[in-house]
């Protein structure tokens with residue numbers, strides 16, 4: 550099973566430019582999480598910080614007792630072997646065929662025999678739908694295939710944590726849908742902790758157990774998917790609706806004067822333009838094992854239900870199998886004024902429309 554990643558008070562600047570500050574979150578063991586955020590908000594820098602390739606000036610990233618920020622380089626190097634990384638472009642060696650690319654980490658970091666390496670590589674190629682393509686060079690295959698080859702390579706050392714940087718970039722909607730299913734199937738098969746950085750709203754809506762968002766150098770929210778998907782934070786609503794109206798601008802966040810001008814012009818805000826609902830999460834392809842994360846997450850989320858905003862709470866309750874006992878301490882009424890949410894849980898605001906109950910798989 551995957552291991553949790555505990556991030557506390559993480560702050561990163563390059564020179565005088567602060568990228569983000571005081572990021573605190575936990576990637577729950579074996580669950581799939583997504584990090585959203587407009588371009589340039591530092592999502593890739595965040596991924597690199599988790600594996601110790603970028604060193605934040607404050608805070609910690611704990612992985613199995615090792616702080617990826619401050620521990621000795623030798624310990625960080627060892628801990629890094631628990632990670633599998635999938636980069637945007639697959640990051641394959643152009644002169645090696647897919648087999649050798651995928652075998653590379655095994656030859657570099659283990660003493661396995663070639664017969665064992667062949668078995669593992671062929672198994673991973675099969676998992677990502679590339680069986681039969683092992684002799685091709687990266688230049689001879691499509692961008693989507695290169696991404697899947699990159700994913701296969703990320704899997705050969707049996708990672709406990711998988712980080713995927715924009716697995717959808719450059720893919721058409723159909724290939725993106727296959728990628729979403731592949732990520733869920735992968736989680737069912739290996740039960741690793743996964744963090745996916747993406748702009749893609751379909752992946753965001755259907756794949757993760759948990760979602761977070763970076764904006765204006767801060768973590769806007771991080772928690773169960775239903776919290777972000779029903780959030781009335783203007784930046785979240787704008788991002789999820791793909792609207793031009795809201796705090797996100799073309800190159801940087803809009804300044805106060807631009808926002809005020811938009812309000813005066815009566816431009817509809819993202820909250821008015823799109824009725825949002827929580828669509829059901831993808832399930833593994835029939836025949837694959839159940840995702841172990843589902844049961845663990847259910848217990849975890851039920852334990853925090855009464856700290857969540859009402860819209861998120863309703864969405865979670867609607868997604869539960871019938872007759873799931875709810876914890877007795879859960880109140881179905883609003884929290885009394887002034888009690889506020891727990892730390893890390895976004896404030897409850899105006900309520901979103903009630904979500905539809907999840908539909909049966911065909």
Ligand SMILES: Nc1ncnc2c1ncn2[C@@H]1O[C@H](COP(=O)(O)OP(=O)(O)OP(=O)(O)O)[C@@H](O)[C@H]1O
Nearest residue numbers: 563568586587588589590591592593594595746748
């Ligand atoms: N090594 C570096 N030195 C200086 N600045 C850097 C370095 N790496 C990243 N940055 C800056 O950090 C900021 C965040 O970059 P990052 O690639 O993490 O954004 P992102 O959210 O992943 O963007 P996108 O969604 O467009 O991929 C950018 O302004 C980038 O120029």
